[in-house]
Amino acid sequence: MARTSAVEMWTGVSTVLACLVVAWTILKQYLPSQIDTYIHHAVGYIYPYIQIKFREFSGERLKHSEAYAAIQNYLMLAASARAKRLRADAVKDSKSLVLTLDDNEEIIDVFHGVKVWWSSSTHVSMKNFNFSLYPQLEENRYFQLTVHRNYRGMIMEQYIKHILDEGKVIAVRNRQRKLYLNEPSSSWHGYRSKKWSHVVFEHPATFETLALDSAKKKEIMNDLEKFTKGKEYYARIGKAWKRGYLLYGPPGTGKSTMVAAMANFLNYDVYDLELTTVMDNSELRKLLIETSGKSIIVIEDIDCSLNLTGQRKEMEVKKDDVESDDTAKKLAKDNENKPSKITLSGLLNFLDGIWSRRGEDYRTTNHVDKLDPALIRRRRMDKHIEMSNCRFEAFKLLAKNYLGLDDAHELYPRVRNLLEVAEMTPADVAEHLRAKSTDDDGDKCLKNLVAALESKVNVTLRGGELVLKSN
Ligand SMILES: Nc1ncnc2c1ncn2[C@@H]1O[C@H](COP(=O)(O)OP(=O)(O)OP(=O)(O)O)[C@@H](O)[C@H]1O
Numbered sequence: 001m002a003r004t005s006a007v008e009m010w011t012g013v014s015t016v017l018a019c020l021v022v023a024w025t026i027l028k029q030y031l032p033s034q035i036d037t038y039i040h041h042a043v044g045y046i047y048p049y050i051q052i053k054f055r056e057f058s059g060e061r062l063k064h065s066e067a068y069a070a071i072q073n074y075l076m077l078a079a080s081a082r083a084k085r086l087r088a089d090a091v092k093d094s095k096s097l098v099l100t101l102d103d104n105e106e107i108i109d110v111f112h113g114v115k116v117w118w119s120s121s122t123h124v125s126m127k128n129f130n131f132s133l134y135p136q137l138e139e140n141r142y143f144q145l146t147v148h149r150n151y152r153g154m155i156m157e158q159y160i161k162h163i164l165d166e167g168k169v170i171a172v173r174n175r176q177r178k179l180y181l182n183e184p185s186s187s188w189h190g191y192r193s194k195k196w197s198h199v200v201f202e203h204p205a206t207f208e209t210l211a212l213d214s215a216k217k218k219e220i221m222n223d224l225e226k227f228t229k230g231k232e233y234y235a236r237i238g239k240a241w242k243r244g245y246l247l248y249g250p251p252g253t254g255k256s257t258m259v260a261a262m263a264n265f266l267n268y269d270v271y272d273l274e275l276t277t278v279m280d281n282s283e284l285r286k287l288l289i290e291t292s293g294k295s296i297i298v299i300e301d302i303d304c305s306l307n308l309t310g311q312r313k314e315m316e317v318k319k320d321d322v323e324s325d326d327t328a329k330k331l332a333k334d335n336e337n338k339p340s341k342i343t344l345s346g347l348l349n350f351l352d353g354i355w356s357r358r359g360e361d362y363r364t365t366n367h368v369d370k371l372d373p374a375l376i377r378r379r380r381m382d383k384h385i386e387m388s389n390c391r392f393e394a395f396k397l398l399a400k401n402y403l404g405l406d407d408a409h410e411l412y413p414r415v416r417n418l419l420e421v422a423e424m425t426p427a428d429v430a431e432h433l434r435a436k437s438t439d440d441d442g443d444k445c446l447k448n449l450v451a452a453l454e455s456k457v458n459v460t461l462r463g464g465e466l467v468l469k470s471n
């Protein structure tokens with residue numbers, strides 16, 4: 001009997017417990033969201049601002065957020081001018097330290113007369129909470145934008161786009177530029193494989209130091225400037241936003257130097273595409289897909305790289321100013337006369353912008369006459385630039401760069417006459433102008449150059465008149 005009443009009692013208790021659990025589950029389902037809604041309505045009534053968070057890492061795989069990076073750049077100027085507490089971060093690929101708002105610091109930005117508040121904070125959460133006895137703390141920084149709800153539309157449609165665009169422009173201006181070299185496809189597979197390897201691009205050439213006829217220089221700079229501002233124009237006419245240049249002329253006339261000057265002028269990366277290591281059109285396409293925007297793709301010595309009928313020619317690897325010796329040797333080793341299947345049409349497709357991303361591409365050659373006419377006709381190579389032997393104007397610039405001389409020197413008329421007949425590349429002129437010892441001054445170097453030029457021509461005196469003839 002006693003046993004029966006105990007069982008009844010426990011049955012009663014479990015029924016009550018079960019009812020409580022069911023009631024709690026039902027309450028749990030409805031209560032929080034309704035309370036949330038009421039709270040939000042109440043807060044919205046007295047707090048008329050909206051807030052947007054931009055986290056540093058976002059998405060399932062916690063990728064570094066581009067929006068966060070763009071906002072960080074955008075706020076950098078305002079933060080360094082006005083914020084009281086700043087954080088200095090060394091950001092990968094950036095030339096300088098990036099100053100940003102410190103935690104819980106706030107600054108105001110004004111856009112079309114509308115005030116917005118930016119603040120920075122860190123959200124800390126547990127990492128590996130379920131699986132580890134020693135959970136680690138994971139920090140995720142974020143920027144928070146606060147603005148009056150009356151301006152919601154304008155902020156969403158215009159302001160956010162404005163800061164993302166501006167932030168990207170600042171990032172391009174601040175980043176370290178790179179020189180990329182294509183890896184042979186044999187090393188494209190496996191852990192951390194990549195198609196392009198890179199070094200920091202630090203070539204000092206500029207249009208100011210480039211010895212070239214000044215009208216030609218100006219024309220090229222205008223052309224480049226027009227190209228960079230032509231995004232809408234290219235979109236309107238339905239053409240890929242890219243421009244092809246063919247640089248041709250004897251060795252040492254400054255083709256590679258010109259490419260470096262252009263990259264510095266445009267603030268673009270350089271992709272040095274070694275065609276002889278590319279086995280076929282599909283590899284070419286994969287390589288080009290992996291190039292980024294705002295870049296120059298250079299195919300050096302296009303006439304030597306391939307004959308574009310399917311047969312690889314003996315490869316000539318040149319040591320360039322922007323390449324290291326090691327890279328050149330490595331590339332040469334990778335190219336032990338394997339047959340290439342890149343076809344003329346594959347290359348032409350790329351030039352026509354089917355595969356290429358926006359950017360520019362340059363080809364340099366010493367033998368323009370050896371190239372297939374289909375490859376160099378205007379539509380594919382928008383501009384042909386001849387780099388010639390050194391003329392007097394180019395010489396004056398080299399003398400200024402190397403010796404600090406201005407336009408007037410007693411030897412200049414002689415140099416002018418000699419350069420009209422003697423064929424000498426800017427590279428050779430520069431070499432003669434270079435001081436060979438600490439005692440060499442401007443006069444000595446100029447005399448060296450005059451002697452070298454004279455050795456290239458016949459100098460005769462005819463009735464007091466100097467006659468120069470090429471040897
Ligand atoms: N027009 C120039 N202005 C200034 N420097 C020049 C010019 N041309 C050549 N030089 C100097 O000569 C060196 C060699 O020039 P560069 O490598 O640009 O010639 P290139 O035409 O590319 O030759 P190659 O056909 O062998 O590749 C450069 O490092 C540079 O110092």
Ligand SMILES: [Mg+2]
Nearest residue numbers: 255256320364
């Ligand atoms: Mg070159």
